[in-house]
Amino acid sequence: MTENQSIHHNPIALHKALDRIWGTKPGWGRLAAVNHNVIGVRFMLTALVFFAIGGVLAMLIRTQLASSQSVFMDAETYGQVFTMHGTIMMFLFAIPFFEGMAIYLLPKLLGTRDLAFPRLGAYGYWCYLFGGMILIGALLAGVAPNSGWFMYTPLSSSVYAPGINSDVWLLGITFVEISALSAAVEIIVTIMKIRAPGMSLDRMPIFAWYMLVVATMMLIGFPPLILGSILLEVERAFDLPFFDPTRGGDPLLWQHLFWLFGHPEVYIIFLPAAGAISTILPVLAGTPLAGYRMIVAAIVSMAFLSFGLWVHHMYTVGIPHVALSFFSAASALVAIPTAIQIFAWLATLAHGRPRFSIPMLHIFGFFFVFVIGGLTGVMLAMVPFDWQAHDTHFVVAHLHYVLVGGFIFPMLAMAYYWVPHLTGKQPVQHLSHAAFWMIFIGFNVTFFFMHLTGLRGMPRRIFEYPPEFGWEVLNFVSSMGSFVMAMGFALVALDFILLFKFGRAFRRNPWKAGTLEWAMPTPPPPYNFASIPRIDNRADLLDPDVIGPHLAAGRGYLGIPRDDRMEVLGVNSVTGEPEQLVLLPRQTFLPFWTAVATGSFFLLMLFKFYWATPVALSAVILCFCLWSRSGPSSFDDDAVPIGHGETVPVHIRAESPPSYLAMVLTLVADATLYISLLFGCLFLWISAPNWPPENVQNPNLWLLILAATTMSLGSLGSRISKKSAHMSLVGNGLAFAGYLISTGLFISIAFYSLAPASVHAATASLFVVFCYVTLHGVVGSIFAAHALWRALRDHDMSVRALDLKIGGLWHDYSAASGFGAVGFCLLLDSLVHGGGL
Amino acid sequence: MRHPLLLVILAFVVWSGTFLLVYATQATGCSVGWHNDEIAFWRSPLRFILIVLVIIGLVAIVGTLAWLRRRNTLTAALETSTFLDDVKTYVAIGAIFSSAFCFAGVFWLTLCPL
Numbered sequence: 001m002t003e004n005q006s007i008h009h010n011p012i013a014l015h016k017a018l019d020r021i022w023g024t025k026p027g028w029g030r031l032a033a034v035n036h037n038v039i040g041v042r043f044m045l046t047a048l049v050f051f052a053i054g055g056v057l058a059m060l061i062r063t064q065l066a067s068s069q070s071v072f073m074d075a076e077t078y079g080q081v082f083t084m085h086g087t088i089m090m091f092l093f094a095i096p097f098f099e100g101m102a103i104y105l106l107p108k109l110l111g112t113r114d115l116a117f118p119r120l121g122a123y124g125y126w127c128y129l130f131g132g133m134i135l136i137g138a139l140l141a142g143v144a145p146n147s148g149w150f151m152y153t154p155l156s157s158s159v160y161a162p163g164i165n166s167d168v169w170l171l172g173i174t175f176v177e178i179s180a181l182s183a184a185v186e187i188i189v190t191i192m193k194i195r196a197p198g199m200s201l202d203r204m205p206i207f208a209w210y211m212l213v214v215a216t217m218m219l220i221g222f223p224p225l226i227l228g229s230i231l232l233e234v235e236r237a238f239d240l241p242f243f244d245p246t247r248g249g250d251p252l253l254w255q256h257l258f259w260l261f262g263h264p265e266v267y268i269i270f271l272p273a274a275g276a277i278s279t280i281l282p283v284l285a286g287t288p289l290a291g292y293r294m295i296v297a298a299i300v301s302m303a304f305l306s307f308g309l310w311v312h313h314m315y316t317v318g319i320p321h322v323a324l325s326f327f328s329a330a331s332a333l334v335a336i337p338t339a340i341q342i343f344a345w346l347a348t349l350a351h352g353r354p355r356f357s358i359p360m361l362h363i364f365g366f367f368f369v370f371v372i373g374g375l376t377g378v379m380l381a382m383v384p385f386d387w388q389a390h391d392t393h394f395v396v397a398h399l400h401y402v403l404v405g406g407f408i409f410p411m412l413a414m415a416y417y418w419v420p421h422l423t424g425k426q427p428v429q430h431l432s433h434a435a436f437w438m439i440f441i442g443f444n445v446t447f448f449f450m451h452l453t454g455l456r457g458m459p460r461r462i463f464e465y466p467p468e469f470g471w472e473v474l475n476f477v478s479s480m481g482s483f484v485m486a487m488g489f490a491l492v493a494l495d496f497i498l499l500f501k502f503g504r505a506f507r508r509n510p511w512k513a514g515t516l517e518w519a520m521p522t523p524p525p526p527y528n529f530a531s532i533p534r535i536d537n538r539a540d541l542l543d544p545d546v547i548g549p550h551l552a553a554g555r556g557y558l559g560i561p562r563d564d565r566m567e568v569l570g571v572n573s574v575t576g577e578p579e580q581l582v583l584l585p586r587q588t589f590l591p592f593w594t595a596v597a598t599g600s601f602f603l604l605m606l607f608k609f610y611w612a613t614p615v616a617l618s619a620v621i622l623c624f625c626l627w628s629r630s631g632p633s634s635f636d637d638d639a640v641p642i643g644h645g646e647t648v649p650v651h652i653r654a655e656s657p658p659s660y661l662a663m664v665l666t667l668v669a670d671a672t673l674y675i676s677l678l679f680g681c682l683f684l685w686i687s688a689p690n691w692p693p694e695n696v697q698n699p700n701l702w703l704l705i706l707a708a709t710t711m712s713l714g715s716l717g718s719r720i721s722k723k724s725a726h727m728s729l730v731g732n733g734l735a736f737a738g739y740l741i742s743t744g745l746f747i748s749i750a751f752y753s754l755a756p757a758s759v760h761a762a763t764a765s766l767f768v769v770f771c772y773v774t775l776h777g778v779v780g781s782i783f784a785a786h787a788l789w790r791a792l793r794d795h796d797m798s799v800r801a802l803d804l805k806i807g808g809l810w811h812d813y814s815a816a817s818g819f820g821a822v823g824f825c826l827l828l829d830s831l832v833h834g835g836g837l
Numbered sequence: 838m839r840h841p842l843l844l845v846i847l848a849f850v851v852w853s854g855t856f857l858l859v860y861a862t863q864a865t866g867c868s869v870g871w872h873n874d875e876i877a878f879w880r881s882p883l884r885f886i887l888i889v890l891v892i893i894g895l896v897a898i899v900g901t902l903a904w905l906r907r908r909n910t911l912t913a914a915l916e917t918s919t920f921l922d923d924v925k926t927y928v929a930i931g932a933i934f935s936s937a938f939c940f941a942g943v944f945w946l947t948l949c950p951l
Contacts, residue, residue: 201841202920293920297927304849305935308856320949322887323863325942326856333935574841574917679861686868 014530014554017561022113022526024587032587034118035526036103039125041422043100046129047093053136054088057081059486062446066479068467078463079146080165084139086149090265091173092132094407098272099124099183101414102211104422106187108517108524109205109279111196111533113568116189116658117182118584119591119627124179124186126595131175134602138168145169148461150258151232153243153251158236167606170233175602177222184218185665187211192573193658196516197557198535199576205515205539206289206296210275213299214268219665220307221264223673227680228257231768237608240757240764242684248761250688252317253680259310260676266402267306267334271299273410274341277363279540280417281345283513284360285352288541291344298337305334315386324383331381338374342367358432362413365440366405373401376451391461394454397447404443412436412492419496420510424522425503431495438488445481449474509544519544519551531556531643532569535576557643569642570651570658580654581640585627594623621782628786628803652802663806667813674772674817678824681765685831692832693760699753704825707745708818711773713738714780714811721787722804732788735811739781742818746774762832766825773821776814783807841921844908848901848929852936855894859887859940867949887943895936902929 024033033039060081064072073081103121107114115121138144145165147156156166191212195204231242232254241247243254282289289295308330315324345367354360376398380386389395420426453474458465465471509518516539520528531554533547554560557578558567570580601616639647651657685691714735721731750770757767787807866872866883876882905925 200914200917202917293923294927297924297931300846300924300928301849301931301935304846304853304932307853308935308939318950320863320867321947322942323860325946326860326939329939329942330856330935333938337931575914683864686864 011530011552011554014559014561015525015552018527018530019525021561021564021566024526029587031592032589034122034585034587034591036107036114036118036121037524037526037528039118039121040100040102040104042125043096043103043128045100046125046132047097047100050088050092050132050136051097054085054093055486055489057085057088059482061085062479062482064463065465065475067476068465068469068472070464073463075463076146079461080139080142080144082461083145083148083169084135087135087145087169087173089403090149090269091176092128092135094269094403095180095265096128096176097411098214098269098407099180101276102187102215102272103183105418105517106190106208106211107194108520108528109207109515109539110191110194111199111516111529111535111539112190112194113528113532114194114566114584115186116194116582117186117662119588120182120186122591123594124182126592127182127598128176128179130595130599131172131179131602134172134175134599134606135168138165138172143168150262151254152258153232153254156232157243164606167233167236170229170236171602171606174226174229174233175599177226178598180218180222181669184215184222184669185662187215188219188665189658189662191215192661193570193656194568194582195571195576196533196535196539197569197571197576197578199539199571201574201576203535203538203576206278206292207275208539209296210271210278210299213303214271214275217264217268217271217303217306219669220672221261221268223669224257224676225261227673227676228254228261231257231680233605234768237605237610238758240767241761242680242764244761245689247759248684248688248690248693249764250684250761252314252687253683255314255317256310256683257676257680259313260307263310263313264303264306266406267302269403270406271302273366273407273414274299276414276417277345277366277410278341279515280359280413281363282348282352282540283417283511283515284357284363285349285354286512287348287352288538289344290347290351291340292538295341295344298340302334302337305330305337309334309381312381312386315383316390328381328383332378335374335378342371357416358427358429358436359413359417361433361436362409362416365436366409366413368440369401369405369409369443371405372448373398373403373405377402389454391459392454393450393458393460396460397450397454400443400447400450404447408439412439415492415496417511418517419499420503420506421517421522421524423500423503424505425499426506426510427495427499428502428504429495431491431498435488435491435495438491439485440488442481442483442485442488446478446485447481449477449481453478508548513544514541515539516542516544516547519548521552529556530554531559533557534644557646559643569648570654578642578646578648580648580651580657581642582651582658590623590627594620594627597623625782625786657802659802660805660809663809667809670813674820677765677769677772678820681761681769681824681828682831684761684765685828688761690760691762693762697753697755698829698833699749699766699825701826703745703749703753704822707742707749708773708815708822710738710745711742711777711780711818712815713742714777714784715808715815717784718787718804718808718811721791722801722808725791728791728804729788732784732791735784736781736788739777739784739814743774743777743781746770746777746818746821750774762828766828769821769824773814773818776810776817780811780814783810841925844905845921845925845928847905847925848898848932849935851894851898851901852932855890855897855936856939859890859894859943862886862890863943863948872949881948883948884943887948891936891940891943894940895933898929898932898936902926902933905929 022035024030024035024038064070064078103115143163143165145168147161147166151169154160191208234240235242241249243249243251278289309327311327312331380389380398416427453471456471458471529551531551533551533556557569566584566586568582568584569578570582571577572579597616597619601613601620604613604616639649641647717731717735717738721728750767754766755763757764787803790803871883872881874881
């Protein structure tokens with residue numbers, strides 16, 4: 001009997017074969033893990049460690065503020081502690097935790113074996129871990145950021161923060177955000193392309209809809225923050241005056257860029273939690289989710305509205321009434337899609353017979369706390385009230401009601417609901433009730449009274465206050481509440497330790513859920529499903545008890561492993577019908593080493609070894625080039641049987657492979673950054689003092705047009721190269737030569753044709769725009785060189801076509817960015833020298 | 838073929854474009870002094886421009902809804918088409934309401950810093 005025949009008749013043999021292919025190796029092999037179960041759990045555990053550190057910092061803050069006579073911390077230490085508390089909770093805990101949750105859960109809920117780009121997930125994790133370690137290392141060394149978690153300029157500028165504290169934030173957070181962007185691309189592509197056959201858009205589990213919206217928001221929301229961090233870092237490092245009003249900069253530019261990210265961030269944190277509630281609550285209520293379509297429409301609307309209210313954090317900076325009205329109205333409007341979800345959940349509860357288990361208790365906590373946070377949010381959306389409460393502890397109370405209500409309580413509900421899936425054990429629940437009530441009561445005592453402290457005028461971010469102001473009793477009560485809450489969290493930790501040690505085993509699907517994650521053994525094997533299901537109903541109304549044994553016996557798709565390949569199915573993004581067989585890369589150390597190289601670049605920047613940064617950058621590029629290595633034998637099949645008598649092409653020969661969509665999404669994020677840069681520079685012209693600049697020399701227009709034109713040769717060359725194997729050499733050679741010339745020209749314009757970039761924000765803007773285009777030229781030349789190399793090695797043209805298609809997208813975008821730079825230069829010149837409009 | 842999900846978000850994409858255009862025009866107009874003159878009915882050129890932009894934006898979003906309702910989503914299954922049609926209609930109605938509510942201030946509120 002052959003191995004395949006043996007597998008066909010024996011689920012145990014099938015399990016062993018798949019486990020050998022998909023499993024992570026022990027020892028050092030763990031560093032090569034790419035499996036989504038491993039990466040997802042690592043993300044969540046690391047985030048919880050950061051949560052514990054952030055929680056300890058919160059206790060230090062409350063200890064300091066408990067009394068007006070406190071000598072616990074001096075101003076500098078307090079500044080570092082409260083900055084790091086906010087930074088850790090926002091960037092190192094909340095976002096990475098739900099990224100981990102999505103990475104762990106999504107493939108299971110979608111009925112597949114892994115995410116679309118396992119190596120990207122692993123790379124994102126290492127970037128997150130190393131970036132977080134830089135921040136925590138700075139805290140231990142006493143040089144942590146101290147300008148508040150939103151790093152307002154000029155407080156964070158080199159004049160007022162001359163040490164490396166602010167650099168730690170700017171570089172560390174940018175490093176961490178690589179993981180957010182990579183997760184966003186990975187999540188979108190997985191939801192769109194890597195689902196179980198038959199899972200059309202209307203059959204997707206509601207959690208997938210939430211994550212699709214959230215990941216898209218991350219793709220648009222994070223680039224402005226990354227841009228702001230880059231601009232502030234180049235101001236601090238190289239004296240380019242984007243935020244210095246004496247040289248045409250404006251501190252408000254930072255606020256716009258930060259809050260363009262910062263406000264959607266609240267919904268980026270809330271929506272995954274809401275998605276989990278929409279998944280858990282119907283199970284506990286024993287009835288399907290009410291208003292599925294209305295909820296999908298509400299979260300799409302919410303995503304857009306959340307981008308239209310960033311200025312509501314800036315009501316007091318001197319904005320005219322009409323502009324305030326836009327943002328105030330949008331801030332109030334966003335309550336409507338939120339309310340639609342809340343009423344849908346209430347309707348679900350009303351229709352069902354709710355089980356008052358521990359997850360439901362935490363959902364009750366969510367309802368109570370989040371609704372109060374939402375109502376105070378509507379209060380703060382009203383300009384006259386915000387003017388009174390701005391920068392007081394009322395805002396601190398509001399944001400904690402929203403974030404703890406909108407994330408922590410749902411997170412605990414999720415934990416109690418899905419930890420049996422992770423561990424294969426059910427909670428013993430001796431401590432769970434007490435832990436919940438301690439957190440719930442402790443939280444409300446801490447933060448409800450903070451509303452009153454704020455209304456009595458206590459500002460945020462002060463480390464001491466006079467006793468005669470009448471804030472002391474309220475602060476003391478808040479501090480006591482915070483310690484009760486901390487004890488509650490300690491009890492939760494203990495509860496989970498007891499669960500891991502003494503939890504009861506269960507057979508399958510302990511909650512009687514209708515989602516696919518319960519149609520697999522628990523804890524889950526690295527391949528999730530021994531074979532992939534076909535879906536004929538909405539993916540949260542299925543019967544895992546029937547589907548599970550069917551799949552374990554290998555009766556679904558891809559039920560027989562072949563050639564040690566890691567195989568999943570790619571589907572049509574709308575209908576869910578199988579379109580391609582996606583071959584995933586095996587376990588590799590490359591993500592780890594690429595993250596190490598990336599981290600060395602950030603560390604060299606941090607310690608101002610700028611001369612060595614090109615070496616690190618080259619190492620990063622080299623590592624990424626190694627990612628593209630693949631043996632042609634992996635792709636030698638035209639059509640591959642996938643089971644049930646169906647055949648599909650391998651992804652590299654498919655019409656719409658996942659990597660093509662990934663490049664489109666990457667360029668969307670890239671374009672968002674570029675548009676933010678151009679708009680930001682024009683904002684300075686409108687808003688900043690000391691404009692127009694004097695004695696500013698503009699670049700040679702014809703040289704600039706020549707540079708942009710030669711850059712567009714990349715696009716032309718890529719089109720030529722697609723025509724035939726012979727033309728491929730010519731086309732890619734043309735593209736490569738075009739990039740070499742254009743990058744040389746843009747560099748010479750940026751460094752020799754412009755006035756020094758430190759003179760004025762106008763020249764700094766042009767300099768950065770030219771550097772941006774140059775960077776695209778360098779990356780484009782790598783794409784062209786790679787395509788040229790493959791053409792010379794005479795790889796099969798049909799295999800190479802995907803590389804050319806992906807490179808073509810980059811070349812087109814680079815050409816557009818080059819001409820965009822010319823247009824921007826002309827516009828700025830006419831505004832500056834032509835006297836405006 | 839246009840991806841059906843792009844049609845789902847289309848109305849709010851128009852809303853976002855209108856938002857950026859109106860906000861950018863207001864800021865630019867204030868910077869270059871379009872609010873200082875009166876052209877008719879004691880109104881400044883800036884207010885006229887903003888009102889026109891808001892009306893164009895509103896008409897565009899209503900037009901988007903009308904277009905979306907005429908155009909059925911082309912998918913394999915009727916159930917999927919109905920789902921996508923319902924969702925894009927709800928989203929477009931939300932975008933219309935948001936536009937009317939967000940931009941109403943251009944008719945009477947102070948346009949520029951005093």
